[in-house]
Amino acid sequence: MNRFLVLVAFLFLGTVLHGQDRIICKDGRIVYCHIINVDSSTVYFVQKIEGYDINRTIDRNEVKDMAYKKKPAITLAPVTHETNNIVPDTTENRSTLEGIARKLKLSNFYIIGGAAISSFKGDYEELSGYRYGDYYKSIRISFDIGAGFNRTITRCWSFQYGLEYVSKGMLYARSYSYYVGNKVWESYTFIVDYIEVPLSFSFSPLSWQTSLKTYGYLRGGFSPAFLVRSKYKCAYNFKDEFSVYVPVGQSEKGDFKNTNFIDICPFVAFGLRKWEHFGVEGKYELGILGVVNKKGEMRQVYNSTFSLNMEFYF
Secondary structure, rough: HHHHHHHHHHHHHHHHHHOEEEEOOOOOOEEEEEEEEEEEEEEEEEEEEEEEEEEEEHHHHHHHEOOOOOOOOOOOOOOOOOOOOOOOOOOOOOOHHHHHHHHHOOOEEEEEEEEEEEEEEEEEHHHHHOOOOOOEEEEEEEEEEEEEEEOOOOOOOOEEEEEEEEEEEEEEEEEEEEEOOEEEEEEEEEEEEEEOEEEEEEEOOOEEEEEEEOOEEEEEEEEEEEEEEEOOOEEEEEEEOOEEEEEEEEEEEEEEEEEEOOEEEEEEEEEEEOOOOEEEEEEEEEOOOOOOOOOOOOEEEEEEEEEEEEEOOO
C-alpha cells in the first residue's frame, strides 16, 4: 500500500512539473515556472512557492536553455555579449543592492481617494481674534486624492512614493445670546490645502498574507507638504423663538494669514489589499512644523488629520 501511494505521488508530481515551463541554468539548476517574458538581458517568470505566485527574474547569462509547455508569442532577442562576472542570485530576501534593484522592477501604479477628518492641535483659541471662553473646536470633513507607485522589495517589504492633494483645517464655533430667548451660532472654518509628497515603507507579516492577492499591511513614513490654499470663512445662524436655527448667510471670508508655506507630516497607516487591484487604508498624520508662524512668535498650531482612502492598483 505504501509503495502504491509513493508511486501515485511521484506520478502526480511528474504531471505537475511537466505542465510547467522550465529554465535550465548553466550551473545545472532547473527552475519550474511560468515564463511570462524574455528580453535581451532578463527572463521574467512566475514561480509557485508555498502556494503563492511569486514574480521573479533571472539574468539571461545564467540561462543555458528554456523549455515551454506552450511556446509564448514573443521574440527572443539574442544575448549580445558574454561576461565572466558572477551575477547575484535573485532569491527572495537577498540583501545585495543588485538583487534589490531587480526587485524594484516589480512595481504597481496606484490612485487613491477618500475622506479626510482634520483638526488643529495647540493654541488654536486665538485664531478667530476673540478670547471668549465659549468657543469650542470641532473637526472639518474634507478629502484626500492622489497617485503614486508601490515598489516591491521582498515578499514582506515594499516602498511607496507619490503625490497627494490633501485639504485640511478646523471648525471653530460658539453660540451666544443676541436678545432674550434668541441665540446666534457663529462658526469659523479654517481651510489649509496642501500638495504632499509621501515617502514610506510598508510591512506585511507572513501571518497576515492569506494569499498575495489578499493581505494586511502596516505603513509608515513622512510627507513634505507645500501650501496651496489658506482661507477662512465665518458664518452665522440665528435661533428664532421656535428654537430653529435659520442661516443668515455667509458674513465673512478671507485669507488665513501667517501660515507656513511648508510642513513636514509623519504618518502611520494600516491597510488591506484585496483582489490585487483594490484596497482600503486608514492613515493618521500630524504636521510638525506648524500652521501659523507669526513674526516673533512660536509655531503653536499643528495639523492633525485622519483619512480613510480607497486604493486602485494597475
